Amino acid sequence: MRVEDGFQPIAFPEENPYTSDLVLPSLLKRTIPRSAFNEIEPDLERLGADVITTIRAMGSGNRVAPPRLIQYDQWGRRVDELETSEGWRDLKAVGQKEGLPAIFYERKYQEHSRSYGFAKMMIIVGDSHEVFCPLSMTDGTARVIELIGSAEMKEKILPRLISRDPAVAFTSGQWMTERPGGSDVSQTETVATPTGKNNVLGPEYTLNGFKWFSSATDSHISVALARTGSVQDGSRGLSLFFVPLRLPLLRAPSEPLPPATSNNIFVHRLKNKIGTHTLPTAELSLDGSEAYLIGALNQGVKNISPVLNITRLWSSIASIGGLRKCLAIATAYAKVRTINGGTRLLQDSPLHVSQLAAISLVYRALTHLTFGVIRLLGKAECDVASPDELRRLRMLTPTAKAFAAEKACAGMEEAMTALGGAGYMEENGFGRAIRDSLVEKIWEGTTTVLALDLARAAQDPATLNSFLSWVKEVISSCPLDLRARLREPLDVLNDALSELAGSLKKPIAPLVPRPALILTGFVASSAFLLEHAIWAYVGRENDRETDVEVFQRWILEGGMVAAIEDVRRANLDGQTRATANSTIVFGGLSRAKL
Incomplete structure (x- = not known):
C-alpha cells in the first residue's frame, strides 16, 4: 500500500488561543472595568490570531536554535561572542512590540494593566521559546529602578527597559546564583570593591566573582548581588548592583557594538x-x-x-500558558480524531472527555489563582492596595508560583497521552512544552524553598489572618440558595482553613511547610473560583452552571481532601517521621556502618 492510500489522519485545527479559551475571557470580563475591557479584548483577539499565523511561524523549523558560544577568535584572543538564532531575536522583539513589559509601566489601565499584560503573555507563551525569561527579569529590574534607582537610572535606563522599540530596548538579566548555594545567597562569593568614583548612573564599584547560572546572557545589563560586608554577615552583607554587559553602555546608535569582554565579564x-x-x-x-x-x-x-516577586508571577503564567497550549491541542484533536471504525469522534467518548475535563479543572484553577495574585500586584504598584491585600500578596506570590509549577506539568503529560502515539511526536510541541515547563519547578525557588518562604510570611499573625479572613468573606458572600447546593465542598474548604490556621502558626512543625503550601494553593484557587462562580451565578452569565460545577469538582475531586490529610500527617510526630524518612532514603544504622 502506498502511503497516500488507506486511512488518512486529520490534523487538528489551529484555533485562536484567546477566543477559543473557556477561562481567560470570562475572568477578564469580571475583573476589569467594562470600558477598559472593551478596549483590551479586541487587542487580545488580534494577538490570538497573530499567534497562529505569524508568531508561531517565527519559532518553527530551524529559525529557533540553541545559542552558540565563540570563546576565542582565529588568533587566540578571548572574544566570548554569543550567537543566538534569528527566531529567538524575532520572538523577543515581538514581546517588546506587544508591550511586555511596557504595559505594566505605562499603566494606561491603572491597576488592571498587570492583568492586561499578563493576559497577552499567556496567549503567546506556549509559542515563545522562553523569550519571556529575559523579559520577566527586565520587568523586575525596571521595577527596582522605579522604586530605588538613582535619578540618572530613571532617566537614562528605565525608558529603555520598558521601550516597545526593539532597536532601542534593553533587556536585563538577574545574577544571584553562585556555586556555594542556589537559593541560599548567604554564601555569595562575589565581592564588590568601591572605586571612589561616581559614575553618571551612581557610585561605581568593581565586581569579582563567579555567577553559576545567568539566564538571558545576551541581555544588555543585569542586576547582581555582591558582597560589601564580611563573610560572617551572610546575606546581610550583600548589596545590589547594576552591571552593564558591555562598555560603554550608553552610546550613540552610530557607534559600533563594544566587544563582549569590554566589561571584564567572561563566559x-x-x-x-x-x-x-x-x-x-x-x-x-x-x-x-x-x-x-x-x-x-x-x-x-x-x-x-521586587525582581523575585515579579518573575515568580511570570513563571506562574509560563506554567499555565504551557498547560493551556497542551490542553488546546488535546481538545482540538478530540474534535477530529475518529474511533470505532471511523463512526465516532473522540469528543463523543465519555471516558476520553472525562480525562480532558480533569485537565481543564487544573487549568481553570491555576488561571484564577494566578490572575487573582496578579490583580493584587497591580493594586500594590498603583498604591491602591489595602494593608490586608498587601499581606495576601506577600503570602500568595510564592504559593502561586510553586503550585502552578507542581500542577501544570502533570496536566501537560495527561494532555499528551490524550493523543496516544501522536502525542509523543516532537512536531506537535508537547515535548518542548513539558521540558521547558520543568524549569518552573526550580527557577526562582523550588517548591520546598518557596514553602519555607510562605511559612516565614505566615509567621506574621496579621498576614495569616488576612488570608484566612478573605477566604471566609468569599464564602459568606455566597447566596443562600447557592450555598445550600455547595454545602459539601464548602465544608471541605472550611476544614482546610482550620487546618491551615493551626499548622502555619508558631511553631511550625518541620515537615509542614511543603504540604501547607500545596494546601494553601488549593484553598486560594478555590476561593478565586468561588468568587467567579458567585459572580456568574448572580449575574446569570451563560456559563454559570459550569463555573459552579468547576468549583465543586475542584474541591471534591482535585486533590484538596488529600492535601488536608498530608498536612495533618506532617503535624503528627514530625520527628519520628523525619527519622523514618532518613532511614528510607539513606538506610539504617547497620547500613551506615558498612
Missing part, C-alpha cells in the same frame, strides 16, 4: 539543560567588572526582592 560555558534550549544560560566570571550601586549598602536581598 565560562553555556549550560547544557534538559529544556529551555533556546535560552542562553551561562556560567560567568566577573574579573574587575564595572558596576553601580542600587539602593543602600548591605540591603541587597531586600532591594532585589
